[in-house]
Amino acid sequence: xxxxxxxxxxxxxxxxxxxxxxxxxxxxxxxxxxxxxxxxxxxxxxxxxxxxxxxxxxxxxxxxxxxxxxxxxxxxxxxxxxxxxxxxxxxxxxxxxxxxxxxxxxxxxxxxxxxxxxxxxxxxxxxxxxxxxxxxxxxxxxxxxxxxxxxxxxxxxxxxxxxxxxxxxxxxxxxxxxxxxxxxxxxxxxxxxxxxxxxxxxxxxxxxxxxxxxxxxxxxxxxxxxxxxxxxxxxxxxxxxxxxxxxxxxxxxxxxxxxxxxxxxxxxxxxxxxxxxxxxxxxxxxxxxxxxxxxxxxxxxxxxxxxxxxxxxxxxxxxxxxxxxxxxxxxxxxxxxxxxxxxxxxxxxxxxxxxxxxxxxxxxxxxxxxxxxxxxxxxxxxxxxx
Amino acid sequence: xxxxxxxxxxxxxxxxxxxxxxxxxxxxxxxxxxxxxxxxxxxxxxxxxxxxxxxxxxxxxxxxxxxxxxxxxxxxxxxxxxxxxxxxxxxxxxxxxxxxxxxxxxxxxxxxxxxxxxxxxxxxxxxxxxxxxxxxxxxxxxxxxxxxxxxxxxxxxxxxxxxxxxxxxxxxxxxxxxxxxxxxxxxxxxxxxxxxxxxxxxxxxxxxxxxxxxxxxxxxxxxxxxxxxxxxxxxxxxxxxxxxxxxxxxxxxxxxxxxxxxxx
Numbered sequence: 102x103x104x105x106x107x108x109x110x111x112x113x114x115x116x117x118x119x120x121x122x123x124x125x126x127x128x129x130x131x132x133x134x135x136x137x138x139x140x141x142x143x144x145x146x147x148x149x150x151x152x153x154x155x156x157x158x159x160x161x162x163x164x165x166x167x168x169x170x171x172x173x174x175x176x177x178x179x180x181x182x183x184x185x186x187x188x189x190x191x192x193x194x195x196x197x198x199x200x201x202x203x204x205x206x207x208x209x210x211x212x213x214x215x216x217x218x219x220x221x222x223x224x225x226x227x228x229x230x231x232x233x234x235x236x237x238x239x240x241x242x243x244x245x246x247x248x249x250x251x252x253x254x255x256x257x258x259x260x261x262x263x264x265x266x267x268x269x270x271x272x273x274x275x276x277x278x279x280x281x282x283x284x285x286x287x288x289x290x291x292x293x294x295x296x297x298x299x300x301x302x303x304x305x306x307x308x309x310x311x312x313x314x315x316x317x318x319x320x321x322x323x324x325x326x327x328x329x330x331x332x333x334x335x336x337x338x339x340x341x342x343x344x345x346x347x348x349x350x351x352x353x354x355x356x357x358x359x360x361x362x363x364x365x366x367x368x369x370x371x372x373x374x375x376x377x378x379x380x381x382x383x384x385x386x387x388x389x390x391x392x393x394x395x396x397x398x399x400x401x402x403x404x405x406x407x408x409x410x411x412x413x414x415x416x417x418x419x420x421x422x423x424x425x426x427x428x429x430x431x432x433x434x435x436x437x438x439x440x441x442x443x444x445x446x447x448x449x450x451x452x453x454x455x456x457x458x459x460x461x462x463x464x465x466x467x468x469x470x471x472x473x474x475x476x477x478x479x480x481x482x483x484x485x486x487x
Numbered sequence: 488x489x490x491x492x493x494x495x496x497x498x499x500x501x502x503x504x505x506x507x508x509x510x511x512x513x514x515x516x517x518x519x520x521x522x523x524x525x526x527x528x529x530x531x532x533x534x535x536x537x538x539x540x541x542x543x544x545x546x547x548x549x550x551x552x553x554x555x556x557x558x559x560x561x562x563x564x565x566x567x568x569x570x571x572x573x574x575x576x577x578x579x580x581x582x583x584x585x586x587x588x589x590x591x592x593x594x595x596x597x598x599x600x601x602x603x604x605x606x607x608x609x610x611x612x613x614x615x616x617x618x619x620x621x622x623x624x625x626x627x628x629x630x631x632x633x634x635x636x637x638x639x640x641x642x643x644x645x646x647x648x649x650x651x652x653x654x655x656x657x658x659x660x661x662x663x664x665x666x667x668x669x670x671x672x673x674x675x676x677x678x679x680x681x682x683x684x685x686x687x688x689x690x691x692x693x694x695x696x697x698x699x700x701x702x703x704x705x706x707x708x709x710x711x712x713x714x715x716x717x718x719x720x721x722x723x724x725x726x727x728x729x730x731x732x733x734x735x736x737x738x739x740x741x742x743x744x745x746x747x748x749x750x751x
Contacts, residue, residue: 134614135614136611136612136613136614136615136616137611137616138610138611138612138613138616139612143611144611145530145531145599145608145609145611148596148599148600148609149596149600172727175731176727176730176731176734177730177734178730178734178735178737178738207595208593208594208595209592209593209594209595209596209609209615209616210592210593210594210615210616210617211594213574213590213591213592213593213594214593216574216576216591216592216593217573217574217593220574220575220576220591221575222572222573222574222575222576223713224569224570224571224706224709224710224713225570225571225572225573225597225709225713226571226709226712226713227571227573227595227597228573229713229716231573266731269731270724270727270728270731271724273727274720274723274724274727277723278716278719278720278723282716285709285712285713286597288708288709288712289567289570289571289600289601289705289708289709290600290601291603291701291703291705291708292603292699292700292701293603301708304712
């Protein structure tokens with residue numbers, strides 16, 4: 102591939118994404134100019150809303166595919182997962198960049214964002230989250246440097262290659278720490294967060310779910326991008342990958358049930374109230390049904406089964422984070438919060454930017470395995486001329 | 488050294504002078520739509536204290552009464568907000584007050600979530616907002632005065648002094664008039680103890696106090712997790728490095744063996 106040979110195909114979907122990204126971008130600037138009050142539905146009762154709940158807490162979990170794949174491929178040396186490692190890293194990197202933007206938009210005194218680097222509030226869980234997320238984003242950018250220098254700035258390539266082992270290890274270590282910290286953030290809501298979710302094990306639950314949502318995210322992306330680019334997903338790899346997720350989910354389920362009984366909160370599950378039903382939804386749709394799919398070989402090995410598994414696990418983790426941030430807090434706080442139009446459009450805009458960035462990089466760098474890439478380029482060309 | 492305020496609910500007549508003194512001393516705006524006194528009063532960015540009117544019943548004959556509850560930051564001994572602040576914008580001073588430093592604040596609002604009494608408020612209408620709450624007039628305390636609100640109280644419902652003295656005084660009051668007072672000093676144990684102590688003749692729950700709050704200092708929960716972090720980080724880091732080195736070495740050996748086989 103020659104340098105300075107950039108390509109970005111335009112399709113109707115991409116035009117729509119660009120429009121959404123542009124609207125989102127404009128509203129982000131507007132928010133920074135006028136403040137949080139006029140642009141969001143946040144209040145003294147609901148100080149954290151969609152940007153923290155969805156863009157940050159959920160975003161970081163969904164970006165977990167990067168570290169779990171990295172752990173399997175590069176640290177544990179399971180070679181069969183190697184073909185998807187770069188795609189997983191890329192999604193994770195983009196995910197974290199979006200999280201950083203989301204966080205930046207949500208903080209009131211944004212010009213002060215660097216304060217915790219010098220004013221060490223080290224007793225705060227947020228302090229750990231802040232350091233880990235910013236360091237890990239940097240590490241991921243450097244990891245991506247190894248891929249980027251294959252095409253641009255080639256003379257730096259060897260340096261990136263040399264530091265890669267350190268980056269890989271730090272790049273697994275940091276997410277392990279802060280994925281769990283995101284759960285620890287809510288440990289301070291003692292007596293406030295509904296007992297179905299508040300637990301001293303919150304950090305472990307958040308960590309485990311961020312790990313098992315990784316394979317689901319990677320599968321989902323592979324399936325989606327195969328539709329967008331015509332490149333065939335690595336079915337065998339994905340199927341063994343979700344089996345690993347399945348074992349983790351099994352442990353998660355057992356731990357979750359055990360914890361509920363230990364804290365005497367198990368009775369609340371079938372209370373029939375909003376909290377109980379949302380908890381059931383989270384556990385049945387997001388854990389139990391996917392587990393059945395995962396451990397039934399016939400279902401796991403079908404394309405539909407893989408797709409259903411992935412969609413359910415991702416949805417389950419999203420519901421879980423939303424339950425912790427909103428459902429579980431609403432009984433204590435009272436009143437209601439629903440994101441404003443601007444909050445929605447900014448979040449949608451961020452996702453659109455992420456998808457566009459992913460597509461651009463996949464088309465211009467070596468992300469998916471070469472041989473497949475070339476094949477799909479041919480079929481693409483055929484499809485587009487047809 | 489630690490200063491405190493004792494609030495005797497039975498003595499408050501709801502005159503509101505404490506609220507006025509607070510507004511004047513701290514240059515806070517008076518807003519018609521957000522009164523600081525009465526049934527609908529609540530804390531917000533400009534109301535650092537409010538005096539809530541509660542209609543309730545008391546005594547054996549269920550006599551209907553009015554009570555006035557002064558709310559403000561309770562200045563916890565081990566404040567959750569201070570522990571939760573990742574840029575040290577909230578700090579506990581030695582003399583008792585929990586003070587906010589605007590220049591250090593990032594505006595993340597985690598303190599609002601962390602506070603077991605939901606005290607910190609936010610300037611939602613401002614482009615560059617601040618966290619707002621009672622500071623317990625640290626400047627006045629430093630000069631040997633009492634907080635503005637306690638200074639002006641005409642009925643002695645508010646008493647300023649040493650924390651341990653006030654605790655003794657509170658215990659004596661409820662013991663000596665044990666028919667009148669509820670046998671509980673709110674703030675003695677709540678959230679690990681607070682600098683503002685309350686005694687009352689009406690159960691605290693009926694007055695809108697959060698009586699189910701943990702008696703464990705809130706930072707205990709999260710700081711015990713934070714303390715684990717370095718150890719977990721080091722162990723996990725060592726484990727990852729070990730795994731990485733081991734697998735690389737195994738691959739190298741496997742490759743060499745492959746080469747040898749090919750050679751043969």
